[in-house]
Amino acid sequence: MDFTDPTAIRQAIRRGEWTRTTAGLAAGYTQANLVIVPRDLAYDFLLFCQRNPKPCPVLEVTDAGRYEPILTAPGADLRHDLPAYRVFRNGEMIEECQDIAHLWRDDRVAFLLGCSFTFEAALLAAGLPLRHLDRGCNVSMYRTNRDCVGAGDFQGPLVVSMRPLPGDMVARAVQVTARYPAVHGAPVHIGDPDALGIDDLSRPDYGDFLPLEDGEVPVFWACGVTPQAVALAARIPFMITHAPGHMFITDIPDKTLAI
């Protein structure tokens, strides 16, 4: 497998040859969160994304029934080309699977949302340390006490990812990620976790705990897991997502997303 070519990696995933996280694959190409809903929920979800652009920056929305994202990865097939999917029904996660062909219908609309892997590459390039990568684990993610702006039935809490950074590097991290609004952009909060309703940093709701070292500040970015928290909180009738960390790899070079 060629670990640098988006098409080759998607095809390997489609053949079932890669079932792990996509972190580190196709360096330099944008990875995406996936949300699939039936057409009768698509307007409200698109509106939800418009009203909450930091957790839900939309890269592409497919026409109903089309599983090929013609704008961001022509030739790809969203039914097969992610290593792992999650299926939500009526507010419960009912299945985790490596293929969703059995769930595809003519009314399915797929949303690709920007992913922090893109801005992490930019942070690394700017010389900022990312502990979860050093440790080979996932970032810490937390449900906050901040409600997203609702749209129709889509209502629920903002989920954030947290990366600890030395105090003298926080401003640089803001500058670097602000250039990437299509992949969550600048942090939503810096410092005091209490202000987000996070009682205990050592117990993340998703991902792994990253302890703070002396002089470090927790920096919180809006997170693409938010729609999954909304599916649960709002008991959305039907939604398919990627499994955390198991993203869709597009053909978009990261650099083209910088403003």
Place this chain on the structure above:
Amino acid sequence: MDFTDPTAIRQAIRRGEWTRTTAGLAAGYTQANLVIVPRDLAYDFLLFCQRNPKPCPVLEVTDAGRYEPILTAPGADLRHDLPAYRVFRNGEMIEECQDIAHLWRDDRVAFLLGCSFTFEAALLAAGLPLRHLDRGCNVSMYRTNRDCVGAGDFQGPLVVSMRPLPGDMVARAVQVTARYPAVHGAPVHIGDPDALGIDDLSRPDYGDFLPLEDGEVPVFWACGVTPQAVALAARIPFMITHAPGHMFITDIPDKTLAI
């Protein structure tokens, strides 16, 4: 009338005391393009905006039937608070009016889209000359040969606005407007009008002609008139818009839109 307060101006407009362009009113507050469509067209139009963020940067979408934009101007009434509206039916502009209460229905969805008045204020603040303001006229606007990315029935040409700038100021204009993606952002094209299918700069499709002086370059930005061109080109069954230059004034300070 207090020309600096968004609420006071909207109320004066509502009472019919101001029917002219909103250019220069409420300096420092964001003005918006308006597009109203029935709910059954709203998804495709929202998708059209998502696929064409430069001409159609969405500031707010109201819930169906709600004429109050609760996020950007609480208390306002989109049926009355613009000085002039245009009504399109089946691809024709059938009416220009100062009030749309007679056309409001429970299925109406209003879109507020960013307007170049915001970035013009930023350009002026950066010391860049804007000839149409010096002359007290409108910018030049042109239908181009570039198709927007279609969504459902919404298909049509990109409309651009043109401002002539001295060659040594073009880069600065790019830098300044790039900070405002919510109001069309950086230019879509600089120089040669032929490349956009514009045969004759002296005959704009909308607005007024601005002759180029020696050493000046035409700089083209995506324009919020694009949905009106799409309503005509795609024969959209029903759409209400603002009349060009007669915008909706929000409570959002321009500066909060800068990234």
